[in-house]
Amino acid sequence: MRQTLTVFALLTTAIAVASVAAGEPKTQRSTVQAAVAATTRTPANIARDKYRHPVETLTFFGVKPGNTVVEIWPGGGWYTEILAPLTAGKGTLYAAAPWPNGTKGVQGLQAKDAALYGPIKLAAFPWAEGQPKVPDGSADVVLTFRNVHNWRMGNAQEGDYSAKAFAQMFAMLKPGGVLGIEDHRLPESASAEREKNSGYIKVSTVRRLAEQAGFKFVAASEVNANPKDTTDWKDGVWTLPPTYRLKDVDRAKYEAIGESDRMTLKFRKP
Template identity: 55%
Template sequence: MRFLPIVFAAIAIVAPAMAAPADMAAILAGPQRSEANKARDQFRHPVETLNFFGLKPAMTVVEITPSGGWYTEILAPYLRDHGRYIGAGAFGGTENGAKSVAKFKAKLDADPANYGKVEVTTFGKDHYDIAKPGSADMVLTFREIHNYVTGGYGPETFKAFYAALKHGGVLGIVEHRLPENAPANREATSGYMKVSTVKRLAEAAGFKFVAASEVNANPRDTADYPDGVWTLPPTYQLGDKDRAKYAAIGESDRMTLKFVKP
């Protein structure tokens, strides 16, 4: 179904929050989620983020690079009965990528009750068949855009997102946010991206911008650390050095952007 231009304008101005599905609270508290992952809800705001993107139980959703499965623990049970969850695991032809996919599959195999219906595809440089063309209602990517760009396949990635989605389908992005006035070359090494860069990549692939949310904003994050975003939790690149300082800052300041395939 195609959206009319007037719809985009209206949504861009007004993006009302929706009530969480009745079973979402149970999923968030469920035993399939590790305690460490639950502790990060205060920084990642999964209910608010997924509501903003417009997640519904009967959707076909593709998550790009689910990695350790933080969002898989939420999305797979939520979509299990009425929708489809596809984890497009990082591969790209590398040994580390293959290990990442194998680890993700092992996680799924260990809990068939929650993950038995999960579909796995590969994603990475020269591996863009994340889902059947025009089959997905939603494509989600969390804190990964910088990897696609620095890896040299940013434009191809957004084209793959576009191809996988139905007309009217949503692309939801959460990414570490670099201030617009920061030197552009910091995007190459810091793990942070400018909102303008992400919008440019999405729009070049054909997407229309819908709205932005500040649900994952963190004004304490100055985004200017010598070791980049990995200085902050949960990575703590510097180990115990100034750990209390960075713990007090918390996880990174993040953009949360919603696009649609017209």
Template identity: 55%
Template sequence: MNKLALAFVLPFVLAACGGGQQPPAAPAQGAAPDQPAQPVPPKSAAQLYAERIDPILAGAWRSPENKARDTYRHPKETLAFFGLKPDMTVIEITPGGGWYAEILAPLLKDEGTYYAAVASPLSSDFAKKQADALRAKFAADPAEYGRAHVIEFDPKTPNLGAPNSADMVLTFRNAHNWVEAGTAPAMFKAFFDVLKPGGVLGVVDHRAPPGSDVEKTKDSGYLPQDFVIKLATDAGFKLDAQSEINANPKDTKDYPKGVWTLPPTLQLGDKDKYLAIGESDRMTLRFVKPAENAPAAP
């Protein structure tokens, strides 16, 4: 075969043998092979709470005076102890000036629902004043409180909403008022009714010395812890846990003006003396509404 014919045939021979194909390039050393994209798992409600609580506590809508109370009231730790999650339906009972509402409403505004339950303005002038002030507070800052709800209840026959509709009920420093007014059993029954099975009742209140007679301490604002536990368990709740987050061993609980001697009220003045003690010694109790048809423990 002459050179011209060989030059013409050779490329076809090589192509038939695969010689005309280039081998695939080897991956660069250390390079990972292509992998399908891994979906990022959604954050848990507990993770969302942990991320959001600090910016909320530092929020510009909270006054410096209210932020100063954090050192006594431990809101971050208290709400975590109760198991608060940003996607819950939460009812706060008689929030007063809204100290905890400033934290709860912004925390729940995106995934959850916040209800401030206030005594009917028809029940007293004081109740009307508090209800009006709370509504005005919410209306003044729609960015933080635009999705907060205010509901009213009759203190003598309280109804907080549809049965089994709330994930959590919270009450801070209120039980002594209901004991003094004789409405405590009805209030705890209302908490039980509105909570879903498995729902949580969180209670913080001023704590009397162990073994105290409630009739002798209730006017001072202090209540025996075992008495409050009985109020809840008599309504059907199970005590789930107790915490000393809000304990204060400096509180001697023997003041002429009761808890109102201490900050923030300071009814006797003498700020240096009572500021050195701090706010009252408080019980922090978590109760659970038993799940319906739950199997009995062995």
């Protein structure tokens, strides 16, 4: 039965792509597919699509070309390489990160291809007085990939600042706007203490933080689930690819497991 469903899904996708090529109206999914297929993407990033499922993830979040999108903590720009062509010419893309050094990855993309990445607006996150800011009530979609656990683990200056982070994301969004979160998933049965050092976080914790900030939970997707990941690694989530904290020790074992088990959650600002 599963094989039959898989074949059906593949055929459905092929028909959808063929329809777009034939000139039929583009769907939200087809515009995401086109952005993921952009020739400007880095080959090393494309190789990770099998773990990150960008078409399914961005389709689930409902990202559209005309949206004002905020990518929180884009790092080296893995998703930026997709979001830039997706919003080019129709929407607006913000890259919000610790100011100013957190935006260096995106600045590198801008230096490499000013036509594509130049329009990206840079902002501070978390924001503090005197830093460039995503205007309140301006965003259609705020996205953050594998970052909430970092805010929960905190920093030396203020400890756990996850509540502040969610409050600022809530402020960025228009009423009806979407918050999309993907993160390393800690089993609900695990000790909450593991959220402080493992890189994993519970779905219940993320939902609590979002709902306390005012968000309404919409839906969860299992598109980024990985049942091979037990999550119980001495060196945390960084044991797995792409980090391989143990370097060559048992590398084949961790490569076979793949990237982490991840939650994919969608919230809405009332």
